[in-house]
Each structure stands twice: as structure tokens, then as C-alpha cells.
Amino acid sequence: MTTGTGSAISVRGVSKQYGSGVRGVHALQPTDLEIANGEIFGLLGQNGAGKTTLVKILLDIVRPTTGETSILGKSSRHTQARSSVGYLPEDHRFPEYRTAAGMMDFYAALSGSPKHERRVRSGELLEQVGLADAGKKKIRGFSKGMKQRLGLAQALVHDPQVIFLDEPTDGVDPKGRAEIREVLTGLKRQGKTIFLNSHLLSEVEQVCDRVGILHRGTLVRCGATSELTRSEGMFSLTTQPEPDEATVAAVRELVVEVNVTGTELEVQIAREDDIDGVVDLLRSRGIGLRALSKKRLTLEQVFLQVIDEKVEGKS
Amino acid sequence: MKTFFVILEDSIRESIDRRSLIILLFLSIVAIVFCLGISYQSENPETLLARNFSQLDRLEYTRSAGLSSFNMSNSIGFEAEIDGIRPVTPEDGFPKDVAHGYRIDLTTTQSHLNGLVRGWRSFQEDIERHGLDDDEQEEVEVPTTYPPEDWQQALRERIAHDLFPHVHVGKAQIGAENEVKIATAVAVNDWADIPGAHKQSLFFGLVEQKVIDTSLSEAVVNMQRVLANTFGGFIGILIALGVCSSFVPSMLQKGTLDLVLARPVGRVPLLLWKYLGGLSFIFVFGSFLIGGCWVALGLRTGYWDPMFLLSVGVLMLGFSFLYAVSVTVGVWSRSTNMAFMVSVGVWGISSSATGLYRSRDVLLKSSPEWVKTLIEVLYTILPKITDLDTLNTWLFSKATLDPMAYDRIMKELPEVDWFFSLGTSFAFAAVVLALGCRLFYKRDY
Ligand SMILES: Nc1ncnc2c1ncn2[C@@H]1O[C@H](COP(=O)(O)OP(=O)(O)O)[C@@H](O)[C@H]1O
Ligand SMILES: [Mg+2]
Numbered sequence: 224m225t226t227g228t229g230s231a232i233s234v235r236g237v238s239k240q241y242g243s244g245v246r247g248v249h250a251l252q253p254t255d256l257e258i259a260n261g262e263i264f265g266l267l268g269q270n271g272a273g274k275t276t277l278v279k280i281l282l283d284i285v286r287p288t289t290g291e292t293s294i295l296g297k298s299s300r301h302t303q304a305r306s307s308v309g310y311l312p313e314d315h316r317f318p319e320y321r322t323a324a325g326m327m328d329f330y331a332a333l334s335g336s337p338k339h340e341r342r343v344r345s346g347e348l349l350e351q352v353g354l355a356d357a358g359k360k361k362i363r364g365f366s367k368g369m370k371q372r373l374g375l376a377q378a379l380v381h382d383p384q385v386i387f388l389d390e391p392t393d394g395v396d397p398k399g400r401a402e403i404r405e406v407l408t409g410l411k412r413q414g415k416t417i418f419l420n421s422h423l424l425s426e427v428e429q430v431c432d433r434v435g436i437l438h439r440g441t442l443v444r445c446g447a448t449s450e451l452t453r454s455e456g457m458f459s460l461t462t463q464p465e466p467d468e469a470t471v472a473a474v475r476e477l478v479v480e481v482n483v484t485g486t487e488l489e490v491q492i493a494r495e496d497d498i499d500g501v502v503d504l505l506r507s508r509g510i511g512l513r514a515l516s517k518k519r520l521t522l523e524q525v526f527l528q529v530i531d532e533k534v535e536g537k538s
Numbered sequence: 539m540k541t542f543f544v545i546l547e548d549s550i551r552e553s554i555d556r557r558s559l560i561i562l563l564f565l566s567i568v569a570i571v572f573c574l575g576i577s578y579q580s581e582n583p584e585t586l587l588a589r590n591f592s593q594l595d596r597l598e599y600t601r602s603a604g605l606s607s608f609n610m611s612n613s614i615g616f617e618a619e620i621d622g623i624r625p626v627t628p629e630d631g632f633p634k635d636v637a638h639g640y641r642i643d644l645t646t647t648q649s650h651l652n653g654l655v656r657g658w659r660s661f662q663e664d665i666e667r668h669g670l671d672d673d674e675q676e677e678v679e680v681p682t683t684y685p686p687e688d689w690q691q692a693l694r695e696r697i698a699h700d701l702f703p704h705v706h707v708g709k710a711q712i713g714a715e716n717e718v719k720i721a722t723a724v725a726v727n728d729w730a731d732i733p734g735a736h737k738q739s740l741f742f743g744l745v746e747q748k749v750i751d752t753s754l755s756e757a758v759v760n761m762q763r764v765l766a767n768t769f770g771g772f773i774g775i776l777i778a779l780g781v782c783s784s785f786v787p788s789m790l791q792k793g794t795l796d797l798v799l800a801r802p803v804g805r806v807p808l809l810l811w812k813y814l815g816g817l818s819f820i821f822v823f824g825s826f827l828i829g830g831c832w833v834a835l836g837l838r839t840g841y842w843d844p845m846f847l848l849s850v851g852v853l854m855l856g857f858s859f860l861y862a863v864s865v866t867v868g869v870w871s872r873s874t875n876m877a878f879m880v881s882v883g884v885w886g887i888s889s890s891a892t893g894l895y896r897s898r899d900v901l902l903k904s905s906p907e908w909v910k911t912l913i914e915v916l917y918t919i920l921p922k923i924t925d926l927d928t929l930n931t932w933l934f935s936k937a938t939l940d941p942m943a944y945d946r947i948m949k950e951l952p953e954v955d956w957f958f959s960l961g962t963s964f965a966f967a968a969v970v971l972a973l974g975c976r977l978f979y980k981r982d983y
Binding site for chain 2: 241279282283284285286302303304305306308309310312314315316317318319320321325329330332333334335377387
């Protein structure tokens with residue numbers, strides 16, 4: 224089934240306006256997006272950016288104002304597009320009258336999974352998300368964290384190829400988050416495609432191959448995580464011993480900007496070659512070099528930068 | 539189809555969780571136990587005949603006017619003494635149809651027999667006129683005496699009326715001082731069809747035995763009507779509407795619907811399955827109630843009437859019309875209360891409209907034109923739930939009653955154009971459900 228190539232999710236010119244007239248909300252501007260098979264894609268954005276809207280359009284829960292979407296080559300408007308799709312909605316609410324296992328079985332059956340298979344899989348999954356003991360209990364008594372884990376389990380119960388997770392770590396404690404991350408990396412190893420919505424940037428950074436940043440309904444940045452966080456001309460150096468004031472002043476002459484904290488130097492240079500000059504200078508002053516690396520931004524920094532640009536651009 | 543059973547199972551779990559299915563099953567058990575607690579005992583023939591023949595003077599009948607009906611009681615001024623009651627013997631030389639019946643010897647007077655003829659004839663004329671336009675009747679000269687053949691005929695008709703279809707009335711033997719002796723005979727081959735022939739006791743004998751004034755078969759039909767129309771068709775549908783009205787809104791809850799819509803199930807099938815889920819719910823309830831009562835009544839009365847079982851289908855019909863409203867309002871408002879109230883409202887309005895329309899000549903005689911039009915429009919478009927009670931009554935009567943009692947009950951029922959009644963009801967449900975599907979299909983969730 225999994226080919227590893229081709230596009231698992233495709234969004235072409237999709238926009239969404241809720242309601243019409245003055246009271247209408249432009250939740251999504253025309254957006255294009257392709258996500259390859261086996262990729263983990265993270266969609267970042269503030270609350271109200273339109274992340275959920277995009278996922279719901281992909282799942283045909285919300286109808287787009289313009290454009291088309293498809294999953295595994297099938298238009299979202301076809302019921303069958305959802306036959307190999309798992310979805311963990313944000314703020315999901317399970318029917319409380321069922322047990323965890325009963326509910327898993329219900330959703331798996333709706334996805335057309337055969338009886339024997341779904342029994343085995345739901346047992347395995349409940350164990351995997353740490354709910355093995357709670358399987359026979361009514362969902363009524365579950366805590367928020369348990370419901371979130373159960374949500375993840377139901378999204379995977381029919382062994383889908385494509386998985387949409389909308390804020391999966393919302394309301395989950397740090398240990399639970401780590402477990403969810405583990406589940407995600409496990410899924411990636413199996414070659415599943417994952418579409419992850421989150422406003423928690425470090426999460427996304429840790430697991431996603433590619434990231435999109437959605438701001439007020441516009442996809443403002445999209446690319447590989449490593450590319451987005453790479454920052455041109457930023458280096459960090461660790462010296463031994465600490466550079467003295469005069470040395471720092473000399474370095475400042477060579478570079479655009481320098482920040483010193485103890486033995487850590489952060490330099491911003493105009494051309495990549497300029498770093499050699501800095502190294503030579505330090506060495507000539509008898510200061511040893513213990514580490515030299517290209518500095519990366521955290522996703523958070525990238526994100527804030529993008530948002531700032533947008534806000535400035537507007538005003 | 540698999541999806542249907544998955545969704546149905548889910549709905550049933552939901553209703554079990556709410557204890558509502560239990561309430562309905564409990565209600566059914568109450569009805570079944572009630573049926574089991576009834577017992578009938580036939581009366582001694584001599585007692586029965588003595589009572590009936592001493593009451594020939596009183597004529598009771600029902601006259602309907604508009605929505606209501608009156609029980610009328612008339613005296614026709616006839617008195618007779620019963621000289622003896624005994625089984626017919628071959629020596630009596632009576633016709634074949636009463637050969638296995640009873641012979642009742644009466645002693646009366648000529649003036650009483652004249653009174654009988656006069657009273658009986660005027661009663662029949664009254665019936666033919668349906669009691670209307672009394673004043674326009676021109677006074678006719680009424681004779682005071684009639685020939686013995688008329689006595690014979692009137693007495694035969696009077697005894698046959700509502701009582702014994704097979705009657706033989708012998709020649710009047712005029713004796714001294716105005717006295718007349720008449721030998722009569724009646725066939726009682728179907729004891730169950732004779733009014734007043736049975737004693738009934740309720741609650742396993744806790745409520746004492748009492749002679750009922752209907753025949754056993756009519757009592758059974760009345761019982762079936764109460765069970766199918768009141769227990770099932772009213773209380774049952776009302777509770778089932780309450781239960782099933784929550785199915786759609788609970789599925790549409792924010793956060794719950796997403797989980798279902800993300801599955802490969804179309805929205806229209808999803809809603810239709812939910813609708814059928816409600817119908818299956820009433821089917822389960824109806825089968826339990828009607829099936830259980832059928833067995834209980836069968837055991838207690840010996841009537842195993844398959845038509846009674848058909849009323850499960852009639853129950854589902856009525857529910858299907860109303861549940862369509864509930865489902866659509868549920869989609870529109872996402873509120874259980876709203877869905878329930880509107881469907882009950884439609885039920886109430888449609889029943890009133892049907893009643894008013896049927897009796898418009900009497901009840902709407904002096905209403906303004908727009909009221910008449912409104913009632914007519916409502917009657918035409920809304921489902922005709924009350925007709926289903928008529929349908930049940932017709933089915934039960936046809937299966938169980940003797941022709942005389944059947945005719946009597948049919949006279950009480952409104953005349954229904956079944957093609958129109960069921961056709962418009964189905965059309966209503968289909969249109970309402972289609973609206974619901976369209977709304978559900980179009981919406982963003
Ligand atoms: N059903 C809806 N009707 C009207 N407006 C909506 C609806 N759903 C979302 N919105 C609006 O669309 C915008 C995007 O919402 P959403 O996609 O939920 O954002 P996010 O998931 O990124 O927080 C918000 O302004 C929100 O208020
Ligand atoms: Mg969201």
C-alpha cells in the first residue's frame with residue numbers, strides 16, 4: 224500500500240469563508256499544499272489561524288468555499304477518501320455510554336474494519352496508549368488525559384494510512400506527551416502519513432519533517448523543518464578560556480554582531496568565509512576553540528519572526 | 539447494511555444507558571400481566587336468555603353528532619313474561635337454524651304487542667334519519683292495532699337486533715282477556731358473539747366477576763384496541779419519541795460528530811440509518827408489547843388473532859411519520875427537547891386537524907372561511923395519525939367480530955379514504971426527511 228512516493232494529501236486553491244456578508248469569517252485564504260506519503264507534516268498557527276478548518280475541509284466535515292482537496296488520490300468529497308484516514312479532532316467528545324473498548328470497536332466498524340481484526344487492534348492500541356486496564360470501563364469516568372489517549376487510539380484503530388491529529392497533546396501531561404511522540408515516531412517508521420495541527424512549537428519541531436505556518440488563514444511559510452530553522456550567517460563558538468574585552472572588541476570589528484556569555488560566543492557574519500577570520504583572530508590571541516557550529520533558530524523563533532513580519536507588513 | 543447494524547447497536551446502547559428502553563419494556567410487561575390477569579367465564583344460558591328477554595323493552599343505541607356520540611336509551615313499551623326456557627327439541631318442529639338453540643315461551647298482551655310494533659318501527663325510522671331534522675317530519679297517522687303477522691315480524695327483528703342473528707318466532711296464540719302466548723327460539727351456536735354472555739374478572743380474580751354487556755369477541759376487540767391504540771399508539775409512541783428524539787442531537791454534539799463524519803460513511807446514509815434505528819426501536823418495543831399481549835390474550839380468551847400482530851406494523855407506521863419530524867428538527871436545532879416537542883406538536887395539530895376536518899359540517903359550520911381553509915390545508919398536508927387507530931380497529935374487528943357486531947363498530951368509525959390518508963402521510967414523512975437530509979448534507983460542522 225505504502226509507496227513512500229506520491230502525494231498523500233493534496234490541497235489546491237482551498238479557501239473558506241464561514242457565513243456570508245458582513246458577519247462572514249474568512250477562515251482560510253486560497254491555500255495550496257502537498258504532503259508526500261510517509262511524511263509527518265506539522266501545521267502551526269495561533270488559535271483561530273484556520274488550522275482546524277483546513278483539516279475539516281480535508282475530511283469533508285466543512286465544505287470549502289473554493290478549491291479542492293484529496294487524500295491518497297481520492298477527492299475529499301468522496302466517502303471512500305476517508306476509508307484509510309484516522310482523525311483525532313480537537314475537543315472531541317466520546318459517547319459516554321460506551322466503554323473504551325466498545326467505542327473503539329464502534330469506530331473501527333464504521334471504517335469497515337472486520338470484526339476479528341478490530342478486536343485485536345483495539346486491544347493492542349489501548350495497551351499502547353496505556354489504557355489497557357480501562358478498556359472495560361465506561362468513558363464517563365475518564366479523565367481529560369485518558370480521553371486524549373483514547374482519542375489517539377480511536378484514530379489508529381483501523382490501521383489508517385493517513386492520520387490527522389488536531390492538537391493531540393492538548394491537556395496531556397509531559398509524560399503523556401512524550402508517549403504520544405513515541406507513538407508518532409512509531410507510526411512514521413511504519414510509513415504512515417501524519418498531519419499534525421499544533422500551537423505547541425517544540426512538539427512540532429521534535430517530530431515533524433515539514434512544517435507550515437498558518438497565520439490568519441494564510442499559509443505564510445512552508446518547508447522542511449531543518450530548512451526553516453536554519454539561519455544564514457549565525458555561528459556559535461565555545462572558547463577556552465573566556466575571551467577578554469579586547470578580543471571581543473576585535474571580533475566585533477570583523478562581524479555584523481556578536482553576543483558573549485562566558486565562553487559562549489554568538490556571531491552574525493555577512494559572508495560565510497568571514498568565520499575563518501574570527502577563528503584566526505581567536506587562535507592568534509591564544510584562545511582555544513572547543514566547539515564551532517552553525518546556529519539554528521528554534522521553531523518558536525522562526526514562528527515569532529514570521530508573525531512579527533506579518534504584523535509589521537500590515538501596519 | 540453493516541453500517542446500519544453498527545449504528546443501530548449504538549443507538550440501542552444509548553437508549554439502554556438512559557434507562558428508557560427499560561421503561562418501555564416495563565410498560566409492556568404491565569400490559570402483558572394485565573392481559574394475563576383477565577379471565578372470562580360464560581354465563582349459564584338460561585340466566586342469560588332470561589335477562590335478555592326481560593329487557594326487550596329497552597333499546598340502546600349510539601348516535602354520533604360531530605365529534606361526540608350519545609348513548610340513547612328508548613323504551614318501546616313492550617312487556618312479556620317468560621314462561622320457560624329450555625333447549626329446543628325435535629318435537630318443537632322449529633327451523634334448522636335454531637334446532638340446537640333454546641326455546642323461550644313468552645306470555646304477553648295484544649296491547650303490548652301493538653306497542654312493540656309501533657315502537658320498533660319508529661325506532662327504525664329514527665335510525666334511518668340519523669336523528670337529524672326532527673322538525674321536518676310530517677306527522678303521520680299511526681294505527682293503534684296491527685295484525686299478528688306484524689307482531690311476529692317486529693318481535694323477530696327486535697330479538698335479532700344486536701343479540702341473536704338466528705331467531706324463530708312462532709305464531710301468536712291469542713287467549714282470553716287480551717292475553718297472547720308466543721313460542722320463540724334462538725340459536726346460540728356462537729356463544730362468544732352474544733352480548734352479556736360472559737362474566738369478566740380482572741387482576742387474577744382480585745376484581746370480582748361482573749357480567750359485561752358486550753360479547754366476548756367484542757370485549758377482546760376492545761381490549762386489543764386499548765392495547766394497540768392507547769398503550770402502543772399513544773403512550774408507546776410518546777415515550778419512544780422522547781427516547782429516539784435524542785439520537786440525532788446526541789450524534790450532532792460538537793466533538794462527537796467529527797468522530798463519525800471522519801469515517802467513510804456518507805452523511806445521508808448516516809441520517810437515514812439513524813432514522814431506521816428509531817424505527818427498529820419502536821419495532822422492538824411494539825413486538826414485545828403486542829407479541830406478549832397476543833400470547834396473553836390468546837391464553838386467556840382463546841382468540842389467537844393474527845391481525846392483532848399486524849398492529850406492530852401500524853404502530854411503526856405512525857411512529858415513522860412523527861419520527862421524520864423529530865429527526866429533521868433534530869438536525870436543524872441539535873436539541874432533543876426541540877425535536878421532541880415539535881414532533882409531538884405536529885402530532886397534536888394533525889390529530890386536531892383530522893378531527894375538525896372530518897366533522898367540518900358540524901363543528902366549522904359558522905367558522906370564518908379562512909379557518910375552514912386552514913383546517914383543510916393542515917388536514918391535507920399533515921400525516922393522519924388518528925386514522926391508524928381506525929385501521930387497527932378495522933383489522934381487529936374484521937378478524938374477530940361476527941357480522942352484526944362488525945357492522946355496528948364500522949358505523950362508529952369515520953370513513954377513511956386509505957389511499958389518500960396513507961399516501962399523504964407517507965408523502966409528508968418523505969418530504970420532511972428529505973429536508974433533514976439536505977440540511978445535514980449541506981452544513982459545515
Ligand atoms: N463553524 C464555524 N462557523 C463560523 N466561524 C468559524 C467556524 N469554525 C471556525 N470559525 C472561525 O474560523 C477561524 C478559524 O478557526 P479554526 O480553523 O478553528 O482555527 P484554529 O484551529 O487554527 O484555532 C476562527 O476565526 C473561527 O472563529
Ligand atoms: Mg483548532
